[in-house]
Amino acid sequence: MGQYGNQPDFATSATQVASLPATPDEPSAIYIGELTDDAATASIVVNLGNDSTNVTFKSVTTGFLPVIVTKIVSATNINANSIIFIK
DSSP, X not given: OOSSTTOOSSOOOEEEOOSSSBOOSSOEEEEEOOBSOTTSOEEEEEEETTOOOEEEEXXXXXXXXXXXXXXXXXXXXXXXXGEXXXX
């Protein structure tokens, strides 16, 4: 997904996350479908690209997180099974 490498402009497949931590079969964008509590502050810890360094995104809302990840390490106040890897 995206405008880099030889990837298409739009997603061509999607995989629902069952539990965390989760690793897609290839680098993917993520969609967050549901928070556990709309009033709570949600955060997600991921690895970006080919880097194994953890990056934490805070104040996450539902929708697309505009990054390409190689792993979701953990999430707070996000239903794991509502996360979808998009590629």
